[in-house]
Amino acid sequence: MIIEEKVLHGVCLTAHPTGCRTYTTDEITFVEDACKGLEGDRYKPFEKTHPKALVLGCSTGYGLSSRIVLSFGCGADTLGVSFERSPKKNRCATPGWYNTKVFEEKAAHEGLYCKTLDGDAFSDAMKQQVAQLIKEELGKVDLVIYSLASPVRIDPVTGETYKSVLKPVGKDFTSLSLDPATGQIGQVTLSAADEKQVEATIKVMGGEDWLLWIDYLSKQGCLADGAKTIAYSYIGPNITAPIYRNGTIGQAKKDLERTVPKLNGIMAGIDGKAYVSVNKALVTRASAVIPVVPLYITILYRIMKQKGLHESCIEQMYRLYRDKFPAEMVEEDGLLHMDDFEMQQDVQDEVRKIWATLHEGQVIGDEELEQFRTDYAHLHGFGYRTIDYGKDVDPLNP
Ligand code: NAI
Numbered sequence: 001m002i003i004e005e006k007v008l009h010g011v012c013l014t015a016h017p018t019g020c021r022t023y024t025t026d027e028i029t030f031v032e033d034a035c036k037g038l039e040g041d042r043y044k045p046f047e048k049t050h051p052k053a054l055v056l057g058c059s060t061g062y063g064l065s066s067r068i069v070l071s072f073g074c075g076a077d078t079l080g081v082s083f084e085r086s087p088k089k090n091r092c093a094t095p096g097w098y099n100t101k102v103f104e105e106k107a108a109h110e111g112l113y114c115k116t117l118d119g120d121a122f123s124d125a126m127k128q129q130v131a132q133l134i135k136e137e138l139g140k141v142d143l144v145i146y147s148l149a150s151p152v153r154i155d156p157v158t159g160e161t162y163k164s165v166l167k168p169v170g171k172d173f174t175s176l177s178l179d180p181a182t183g184q185i186g187q188v189t190l191s192a193a194d195e196k197q198v199e200a201t202i203k204v205m206g207g208e209d210w211l212l213w214i215d216y217l218s219k220q221g222c223l224a225d226g227a228k229t230i231a232y233s234y235i236g237p238n239i240t241a242p243i244y245r246n247g248t249i250g251q252a253k254k255d256l257e258r259t260v261p262k263l264n265g266i267m268a269g270i271d272g273k274a275y276v277s278v279n280k281a282l283v284t285r286a287s288a289v290i291p292v293v294p295l296y297i298t299i300l301y302r303i304m305k306q307k308g309l310h311e312s313c314i315e316q317m318y319r320l321y322r323d324k325f326p327a328e329m330v331e332e333d334g335l336l337h338m339d340d341f342e343m344q345q346d347v348q349d350e351v352r353k354i355w356a357t358l359h360e361g362q363v364i365g366d367e368e369l370e371q372f373r374t375d376y377a378h379l380h381g382f383g384y385r386t387i388d389y390g391k392d393v394d395p396l397n398p
Contacts, residue, residue, distance in 0.1 A: 019381020059096025063147030207259025
């Protein structure tokens with residue numbers, strides 16, 4: 001079957017098995033190269049040399065990179081949970097399905113435990129399945145990574161479906177925005193969310209489900225002494241604040257951050273600890289659909305690259321688990337800050353300077369647009385020069 005890149009309203013609907021193999025292998029190679037020369041070619045953010053981790057949202061973006069760093073950088077056994085579409089003879093899977101297959105193949109080759117459950121992490125059934133598997137096959141876990149990004153959640157108690165929205169809160173927001181298909185800058189007006197929409201977004205992307213996970217795993221005796229849990233957040237600059245930090249998604253992220261003390265309470269008995277890491281804005285399947293953010297990212301990337309500060313998902317996660325997480329480098333706000341380079345004064349000054357020169361109808365520079373498009377294409381296994389996309393591929397085998 002020949003699999004072509006199909007993009008509709010900025011969302012890629014297909015995934016290329018060979019390209020997803022390249023994407024995942026490149027991330028693994030980055031970690032292996034970075035660890036060369038260390039004792040045992042591993043680094044040790046945990047006291048144990050063979051830690052065990054549960055990664056919720058393990059198949060793409062930050063979750064996949066976290067799992068790769070833990071496995072290939074720290075020798076961790078990992079159990080993953082994702083929500084991906086499997087392939088059929090004549091239909092490709094979603095990218096995360098292919099990424100996971102490649103990850104599992106390579107981790108097994110290294111002798112590491114790696115299992116992945118595909119299904120709804122918000123459900124009680126998935127929590128029960130995971131706890132049972134931990135007890136039977138891992139004993140306990142040392143780390144739980146919470147890296148879910150989802151537009152919808154069914155409340156496991158009431159059965160009600162909540163849909164998150166990406167909207168400003170309080171008043172409408174008009175801003176410049178990028179159409180990645182044409183490279184043209186346009187103006188968008190986003191209407192303010194109503195109270196119900198804010199609540200729904202908090203239900204989906206806030207801390208409630210993280211809390212349910214840790215509470216359940218703790219009650220089931222699945223957390224090792226000194227276990228840690230970490231979730232990912234984003235803050236960003238004033239330019240994106242009305243749609244991000246002060247918008248519906250930002251309210252959810254604040255809720256997630258406020259969950260930390262509650263989790264610390266639950267895990268006090270095992271001397272466990274919870275963290276939130278504020279990561280850098282990156283092109284992922286989740287971030288590419290947030291209005292205004294793609295335009296900000298194209299400018300940010302240019303500046304960070306010029307200054308030698310740019311990091312990809314895997315570079316961010318490598319630095320997190322090598323430096324900030326083991327050293328517990330939380331800042332005054334109680335958060336780990338992997339957005340330190342992004343939020344540097346000189347970087348943000350330049351972003352603002354360039355932003356002020358942008359106007360409606362302008363077409364963004366080829367180089368910047370290409371970078372955004374290539375990064376987005378790579379997430380789905382497209383855009384690799386080394387791959388002949390006209391060639392037949394088996395959608396069942398990456
Ligand atoms: P992503 O879309 O690449 O990955 C989401 C993961 O969640 C996938 O593995 C997917 O299969 C899984 N998933 C979604 N719904 C699920 C469900 N119901 N059950 C089980 N698994 C499910 O997203 P990305 O960007 O890596 O985001 C991960 C976290 O990082 C999110 O909390 C996001 O807000 C945060 N973050 C992202 C930033 C960015 O720029 N991309 C910046 C800072 C934080």
